[in-house]
Amino acid sequence: MIAIQTEDVDIGQLINAAKKRSTGAVVVFDGVVRDDDIREMDLEAYEEVALKELEKIAVEAQSIHNLCSVDIIHRIGRLAVGENILIIVVSAGHRKEAYEGSRFIIEAIKAGVPIWKKELTRDGSRWVPGEHAHGSGAVKH
Amino acid sequence: MIAIQTEDVDIGQLINAAKKRSTGAVVVFDGVVRDDDIREMDLEAYEEVALKELEKIAVEAQSIHNLCSVDIIHRIGRLAVGENILIIVVSAGHRKEAYEGSRFIIEAIKAGVPIWKKELTRDGSRWVPGEHAHGSGAVKH
Amino acid sequence: MTVKVRFFARFRELFGGDIITGISPGTSFMGLIKEIAGKNREGYDAIFDENGAFREFVILMKNGKRIDCTSATEISVADGDEIAVFPPVAGG
Amino acid sequence: MTVKVRFFARFRELFGGDIITGISPGTSFMGLIKEIAGKNREGYDAIFDENGAFREFVILMKNGKRIDCTSATEISVADGDEIAVFPPVAGG
Numbered sequence: 001m002i003a004i005q006t007e008d009v010d011i012g013q014l015i016n017a018a019k020k021r022s023t024g025a026v027v028v029f030d031g032v033v034r035d036d037d038i039r040e041m042d043l044e045a046y047e048e049v050a051l052k053e054l055e056k057i058a059v060e061a062q063s064i065h066n067l068c069s070v071d072i073i074h075r076i077g078r079l080a081v082g083e084n085i086l087i088i089v090v091s092a093g094h095r096k097e098a099y100e101g102s103r104f105i106i107e108a109i110k111a112g113v114p115i116w117k118k119e120l121t122r123d124g125s126r127w128v129p130g131e132h133a134h135g136s137g138a139v140k141h
Numbered sequence: 142m143i144a145i146q147t148e149d150v151d152i153g154q155l156i157n158a159a160k161k162r163s164t165g166a167v168v169v170f171d172g173v174v175r176d177d178d179i180r181e182m183d184l185e186a187y188e189e190v191a192l193k194e195l196e197k198i199a200v201e202a203q204s205i206h207n208l209c210s211v212d213i214i215h216r217i218g219r220l221a222v223g224e225n226i227l228i229i230v231v232s233a234g235h236r237k238e239a240y241e242g243s244r245f246i247i248e249a250i251k252a253g254v255p256i257w258k259k260e261l262t263r264d265g266s267r268w269v270p271g272e273h274a275h276g277s278g279a280v281k282h
Numbered sequence: 283m284t285v286k287v288r289f290f291a292r293f294r295e296l297f298g299g300d301i302i303t304g305i306s307p308g309t310s311f312m313g314l315i316k317e318i319a320g321k322n323r324e325g326y327d328a329i330f331d332e333n334g335a336f337r338e339f340v341i342l343m344k345n346g347k348r349i350d351c352t353s354a355t356e357i358s359v360a361d362g363d364e365i366a367v368f369p370p371v372a373g374g
Numbered sequence: 375m376t377v378k379v380r381f382f383a384r385f386r387e388l389f390g391g392d393i394i395t396g397i398s399p400g401t402s403f404m405g406l407i408k409e410i411a412g413k414n415r416e417g418y419d420a421i422f423d424e425n426g427a428f429r430e431f432v433i434l435m436k437n438g439k440r441i442d443c444t445s446a447t448e449i450s451v452a453d454g455d456e457i458a459v460f461p462p463v464a465g466g
Contacts, residue, residue, distance in 0.1 A: 115373025256465025
């Protein structure tokens with residue numbers, strides 16, 4: 001399941017579905033709204049493009065890291081502190097592949113998928129700066 | 142929660158409990174019985190010692206990798222293909238700490254916690270060789 | 283000939299999201315954005331520097347593919363194109 | 375004076391788990407294990423090599439702490455000690 005959606009997902013169910021006969025390790029990454037003195041977070045995506053990029057990243061991760069399965073659910077909309085933002089579930093034969101595949105996916109998302117976050121603080125709001133703060137003049141993708 | 146037990150756990154519940162105000166990332170490792178042409182797996186532990194070592198590893202991981210929380214549940218007894226063997230849930234402010242803390246824990250468990258696995262195949266059984274196949278003459282611990 | 287220009291995040295707040303606009307044949311990517319941005323001083327300054335070049339962090343897409351800012355003057359837009367302009371991504 | 379000797383995994387299968395045994399004062403770690411293992415040819419061969427030294431992979435513990443195989447002749451066991459002998463761990 002690759003999705004950009006407002007709804008949360010049941011991680012336990014995703015883990016169960018990720019298990020294949022050849023699965024020896026499942027790694028879950030759950031990105032959560034952290035309380036950096038904020039009330040809530042507002043997430044926005046260039047949805048059609050972001051979804052395609054998530055699908056591409058999933059295929060790449062699966063092939064490079066020999067994964068049995070990949071799920072990526074990125075939430076958008078208004079989220080409270082503690083809510084899930086991004087859930088990545090990967091399964092693999094062995095732990096090394098599962099950890100590295102999971103990490104590959106989150107780094108690729110941070111680097112290039114058109115999604116933005118705005119933190120709503122007590123007295124206003126601020127856009128979260130990207131970790132890769134360069135535009136197309138500098139980015140290889 | 143640090144435990145060696147026969148019962149399974151609800152990973153979704155562990156994830157929820159792992160979220161603190163300062164949590165930005167939760168990483169779950171779920172080690173699963175892989176179908177290496179086996180029917181089931183039998184797990185055995187030197188329980189009192191293994192539990193103490195898991196507790197020590199959790200404390201170390203928390204301090205080295207700045208984790209908000211650590212859960213380690215290692216199951217023992219008879220497990221079928223696809224069942225959870227080991228569940229590690231860590232939470233941290235940021236993803237790097239969460240991934241590295243999780244990996245630190247699994248590697249430490251593989252290296253030194255007195256737990257053994259026997260695979261039950263169609264025609265017999267075999268003990269799973271450890272990844273660190275040296276006794277106390279060689280191991281630094 | 284019409285194209286859709288989409289702004290996201292901070293730029294969406296400045297320009298108000300999607301803009302559908304008529305263009306004349308041969309309009310360059312750069313020309314199109316300048317024309318739209320020119321109507322909004324704050325928006326213009328967010329995207330272009332004092333020399334009228336795209337600010338280094340600005341990301342451009344044409345039909346879902348990234349466009350190098352430096353080639354924006356050479357690339358022309360065609361009927362039905364979807365153009366996107368946005369600041370650095372921050373998903374995950 | 376009694377001690378408890380615990381075997382795990384393959385060694386448990388060979389020796390049958392926990393053994394509580396009386397020892398005489400000054401018995402070394404090595405002496406204790408050899409005495410128990412000597413009653414079981416297959417078990418003895420699993421733990422000791424042809425020179426009577428612990429096989430390289432054998433792990434020893436006294437009261438939950440690892441003991442270096444090479445010092446097993448010098449270390450003596452005392453009343454109430456819990457000794458453990460096991461093959462390489464394979465948890466996780």
